[in-house]
Amino acid sequence: MKFYKYQGTGNDFVMIDDRENRFDDQDLALVSRLCDRKFGIGADGLILIRNHPKYNFEMIYFNADGSQSMCGNGARCAVAFAEFLGIIGEKTHFLAIDGDHEALIKEGLVELKMGNVSGIDQVKTDCFVNTGSPHHIRFVDQIEEYPVVEEGRKIRYDQRYSPGGTNVNFIQPISSDEIFVRTYERGVEDETLSCGTGVTAAAIAFAQDQKAATVKIKTRGGNLSVRFRRNADGTLEDIWLIGPAQQVFAGQIDL
Numbered sequence: 001m002k003f004y005k006y007q008g009t010g011n012d013f014v015m016i017d018d019r020e021n022r023f024d025d026q027d028l029a030l031v032s033r034l035c036d037r038k039f040g041i042g043a044d045g046l047i048l049i050r051n052h053p054k055y056n057f058e059m060i061y062f063n064a065d066g067s068q069s070m071c072g073n074g075a076r077c078a079v080a081f082a083e084f085l086g087i088i089g090e091k092t093h094f095l096a097i098d099g100d101h102e103a104l105i106k107e108g109l110v111e112l113k114m115g116n117v118s119g120i121d122q123v124k125t126d127c128f129v130n131t132g133s134p135h136h137i138r139f140v141d142q143i144e145e146y147p148v149v150e151e152g153r154k155i156r157y158d159q160r161y162s163p164g165g166t167n168v169n170f171i172q173p174i175s176s177d178e179i180f181v182r183t184y185e186r187g188v189e190d191e192t193l194s195c196g197t198g199v200t201a202a203a204i205a206f207a208q209d210q211k212a213a214t215v216k217i218k219t220r221g222g223n224l225s226v227r228f229r230r231n232a233d234g235t236l237e238d239i240w241l242i243g244p245a246q247q248v249f250a251g252q253i254d255l
């Protein structure tokens with residue numbers, strides 16, 4: 001089977017052109033094996049690109065443990081992959097697990113329109129936002145030294161989020177329009193170098209008092225930006241996640 005490796009600010013994915021529907025999407029053990037960094041190709045997740053009667057393509061995303069969710073960085077990489085395959089031009093309308101998305105490729109970056117967000121829930125001194133996947137948000141100091149895996153795991157498995165769990169993002173403001181974000185990712189069960197739905201949730205939490213905002217985000221894997229508008233009722237729309245998506249290599253693997 002031919003596969004490609006893509007990374008979006010260090011969040012990396014095995015990408016498969018599965019327009020012939022040959023990949024067994026019920027074989028979660030295979031997904032985990034392909035994502036295994038020692039016994040497989042190695043990635044945070046695996047993405048299938050499939051045909052769809054109403055959209056340019058459908059993206060099926062699996063975390064490394066085989067669970068499915070919406071993946072912002074993965075979706076940006078899927079758009080770049082679809083353009084590489086000649087499925088799309090610079091604009092697209094595709095389907096993911098959380099619904100349909102517009103995206104465009106502009107000045108070497110992929111701009112992805114995220115789903116609307118109903119609002120922000122306060123969780124003691126932290127908060128929670130669902131941006132297509134669930135995200136607990138905590139503001140911290142000395143983020144570089146913060147025990148992200150230890151603290152992230154505690155929150156991810158907290159009873160309050162049982163049984164599905166949540167992703168956990170730690171944020172340190174850098175300036176009035178820039179934050180540094182580190183993420184413990186559900187389904188990877190480790191810190192990832194960046195998380196697209198996570199930085200989107202972080203930007204929304206950071207600019208809670210703004211009607212419209214563009215937030216710059218630094219992550220360990222690179223830089224992203226998020227812009228959005230907030231309605232009077234607290235719902236958020238016109239949310240865009242913008243950043244790079246690169247093809248790292250292509251290969252063959254015997255299944």
Ligand SMILES: N[C@H](CCC[C@H](N)C(=O)O)C(=O)O
Binds near residue numbers: 063073185198
């Ligand atoms: N681990 C997440 C999905 C991938 C999120 C992340 N890779 C992104 O870019 O949004 C979850 O299970 O909710």
